[in-house]
Amino acid sequence: MGEQVHNRLAMVRAERKVSRQSLAEAVGAHYQTIGYIERGQYNPSLDLALKISKFFGLPVEALFSLEPFRPLTDEVYGRNQP
Helix, strand or coil: CCCCCEECHHHHHHHCCCCHHHHHHHHCCCHHHHHHHHCCCCCCCHHHHHHHHHHHCCCHHHHEECCCCCCHHHHHHCCCCC
């Protein structure tokens, strides 16, 4: 499969209260594909990653990365905060 693409798709989808099915319909994918992407079992094509990013109104790098994302608590509160 090549290098794993890390993502925050499940978190953003839950935050926005968007079902896998409705996201899949909006971007022209199967709802199971969305689940595979969320679990890291499938890397989205560039086309699909861009469509998903556009759907949420976020830059693609906010959703997908070649490096693991830092936990949001680290990003928001700082690495060594309780």
